[in-house]
Amino acid sequence: MFTNFNEAERKLRYPDDRRFFIGIKPAVFVIFLIILLATAGLAWFQYLVFGLPPDPSLSLPVRRYAAPAGFPIWLNLSHWVNFFFLILIIRSGLSILADHARLYWNNGCSPNSEWLRFTPVKVPDDEVWTAKEDARYISPVIGLPGYRHTIGLARHWHFLTVPFFLLNGAAFIALLFFTDQWERLVPTSWQVLPDSWNVFVHYATFHMPIEPNGFYHFNALQQISYFAVVFLLAPVAMLSGMAMSPAIENRLHWLPKLFGNRQGARSVHFLVMLAFVVFIIIHVAMIAATGLVRNMNHITVGSDNPDNRIGIYIGSGIILITIAFAFLAHWISWQRPRSLQRAEAAINGRLWHLSINKLAPKAYYKKKDISPYFWVNGKIPDSAEWRDLAASEFKDYRLKIGGLVDNPVELSLEELKKMDLEQNITMHHCIQGWSGIAEWGGLPLSKLIELVKPHPSVTTVAFYSFGEGLFGGTYYDTHSLDNCMKPASILAWEMNYQPLSATHGAPLRLRVENQLGYKMVKWISKIEFLETHLHTGKGFGGKNEDDEYFDLLADT
Numbered sequence: 001m002f003t004n005f006n007e008a009e010r011k012l013r014y015p016d017d018r019r020f021f022i023g024i025k026p027a028v029f030v031i032f033l034i035i036l037l038a039t040a041g042l043a044w045f046q047y048l049v050f051g052l053p054p055d056p057s058l059s060l061p062v063r064r065y066a067a068p069a070g071f072p073i074w075l076n077l078s079h080w081v082n083f084f085f086l087i088l089i090i091r092s093g094l095s096i097l098a099d100h101a102r103l104y105w106n107n108g109c110s111p112n113s114e115w116l117r118f119t120p121v122k123v124p125d126d127e128v129w130t131a132k133e134d135a136r137y138i139s140p141v142i143g144l145p146g147y148r149h150t151i152g153l154a155r156h157w158h159f160l161t162v163p164f165f166l167l168n169g170a171a172f173i174a175l176l177f178f179t180d181q182w183e184r185l186v187p188t189s190w191q192v193l194p195d196s197w198n199v200f201v202h203y204a205t206f207h208m209p210i211e212p213n214g215f216y217h218f219n220a221l222q223q224i225s226y227f228a229v230v231f232l233l234a235p236v237a238m239l240s241g242m243a244m245s246p247a248i249e250n251r252l253h254w255l256p257k258l259f260g261n262r263q264g265a266r267s268v269h270f271l272v273m274l275a276f277v278v279f280i281i282i283h284v285a286m287i288a289a290t291g292l293v294r295n296m297n298h299i300t301v302g303s304d305n306p307d308n309r310i311g312i313y314i315g316s317g318i319i320l321i322t323i324a325f326a327f328l329a330h331w332i333s334w335q336r337p338r339s340l341q342r343a344e345a346a347i348n349g350r351l352w353h354l355s356i357n358k359l360a361p362k363a364y365y366k367k368k369d370i371s372p373y374f375w376v377n378g379k380i381p382d383s384a385e386w387r388d389l390a391a392s393e394f395k396d397y398r399l400k401i402g403g404l405v406d407n408p409v410e411l412s413l414e415e416l417k418k419m420d421l422e423q424n425i426t427m428h429h430c431i432q433g434w435s436g437i438a439e440w441g442g443l444p445l446s447k448l449i450e451l452v453k454p455h456p457s458v459t460t461v462a463f464y465s466f467g468e469g470l471f472g473g474t475y476y477d478t479h480s481l482d483n484c485m486k487p488a489s490i491l492a493w494e495m496n497y498q499p500l501s502a503t504h505g506a507p508l509r510l511r512v513e514n515q516l517g518y519k520m521v522k523w524i525s526k527i528e529f530l531e532t533h534l535h536t537g538k539g540f541g542g543k544n545e546d547d548e549y550f551d552l553l554a555d556t
């Protein structure tokens with residue numbers, strides 16, 4: 001519905017293999033079982049051996065938990081705004097995950113080292129299996145926008161909604177403490193822990209504890225669950241999300257370290273999402289089980305009236321709006337993808353510019369950090385020209401450098417190698433989610449720029465490949481002249497101290513660190529200095545930006 005895939009897109013986005021699969025490492029499954037047994041099992045043990053513990057809510061009239069009465073309208077509002085955005089964030093996040101449906105704790109993303117995977121496919125070790133081929137399908141009912149390899153659009157939804165989610169959360173927390181509403185959520189006595197356990201023993205053994213009226217106070221377990229969602233899950237979601245950014249990895253190196261490494265941050269980000277989903281399911285079930293009419297009146301209009309159904313009507317209305325928006329979002333994704341792409345660049349591109357871009361990036365990695373495995377991406381060129389060059393080890397290869405320059409040149413690999421060698425050990429961040437650490441050696445672009453002398457009007461450098469994009473047509477990308485002048489921007493012919501292999505981009509590939517992988521053109525045929533990227537390809541700055549709606553001008 002609403003999609004306008006042509007034949008090539010349909011094959012890619014709605015593939016024959018749409019199997020859903022959950023593969024979990026046995027050790028992880030055992031840990032999960034232990035946690036389950038240690039909680040529910042212990043609750044049952046206590047119940048069977050010692051009997052049901054006293055219900056802590058029985059002693060509530062002494063107001064062990066101070067709490068204000070009623071819910072102000074700002075609280076009702078921010079609760080539902082939060083719900084609306086959280087659904088968008090989770091759905092777009094799932095679409096992003098589907099593009100590399102494997103989760104690891106190691107930076108190099110070695111196949112078979114995943115603790116969790118949502119693909120039945122085993123990475124073959126006797127043939128090239130690219131990360132793009134590895135992308136999985138997700139139903140558009142669940143993911144936003146769903147289908148396969150729609151990560152460009154999914155990221156726009158994710159990053160367009162995150163700022164609003166955070167603003168709403170910040171306003172909520174500020175108002176909590178500005179008023180006395182914080183007393184509902186923040187436990188002020190350690191007694192809340194044994195009390196929560198006692199409430200948990202009731203639920204786990206299928207005994208309903210006495211429910212205090214939530215208008216005045218929550219039960220102990222409810223209080224710490226809500227507390228944890230607001231003050232633990234949300235901040236961890238934010239930090240682990242930020243830790244995945246290549247720009248942040250290089251500036252605030254301690255952030256991914258908080259989670260072990262970048263893939264740890266990605267795994268934690270996923271687990272937080274899972275915790276949110278589990279919370280939402282239990283939360284909604286408890287709302288329904290403990291007096292739906294009254295509870296809905298509390299959280300929509302802030303009244304404790306047990307008789308009218310206004311809360312149910314408003315709540316259902318909000319849920320209907322959320323569903324209607326899901327249809328609209330689907331429509332926007334496929335009918336107005338460029339608006340989405342532009343809106344995200346306008347908001348986040350600007351935020352990025354004003355914040356993290358001002359800090360100087362640093363290289364942190366050492367030889368010992370080099371990953372044993374490095375995923376391959378993109379279509380290896382199949383033109384006769386490249387194959388002939390490769391057959392003679394690129395002896396006859398000439399890199400063509402032209403455009404708006406005083407001194408256009410054609411250089412052989414040997415000539416390039418004589419000019420300079422810069423070696424960096426860096427982490428590669430593919431937009432899909434995988435990463436890898438490698439050494440890259442080659443010529444700093446700044447040396448080349450010095451040689452060809454670009455005209456003063458030049459702002460952009462375009463790199464063209466022998467290879468093709470996902471839907472055919474020359475693969476290319478553009479970078480700002482500024483970015484090319486950075487020391488870690490190199491034309492690499494060396495990977496891990498070996499000549500660059502055919503799969504990783506021989507004879508030459510681009511490395512522009514602090515950027516996502518798709519900006520690093522492999523199998524480079526020529527370089528062009530331009531006034532603007534607007535007249536190259538479809539004019540969005542690169543093959544993936546043109547065809548797959550990847551982030552516009554990720555280098556601004």
Ligand SMILES: Nc1nc2c(c(=O)[nH]1)N[C@H]1C(S)=C(S)[C@@H](COP(=O)(O)O)O[C@H]1N2
Pocket residue numbers: 374375376377378379429430431465466467468469475503504505517518519520521522523
């Ligand atoms: N010519 C060309 N270059 C390309 C691509 C491509 O498809 N074609 N894919 C890009 C992407 S998405 C990534 S993540 C990196 C992957 O580099 P690697 O194969 O060495 O890991 O190459 C980039 N360069």
Ligand SMILES: [Mo]
Pocket residue numbers: 377429430431432517518
């Ligand atoms: Mo990538």
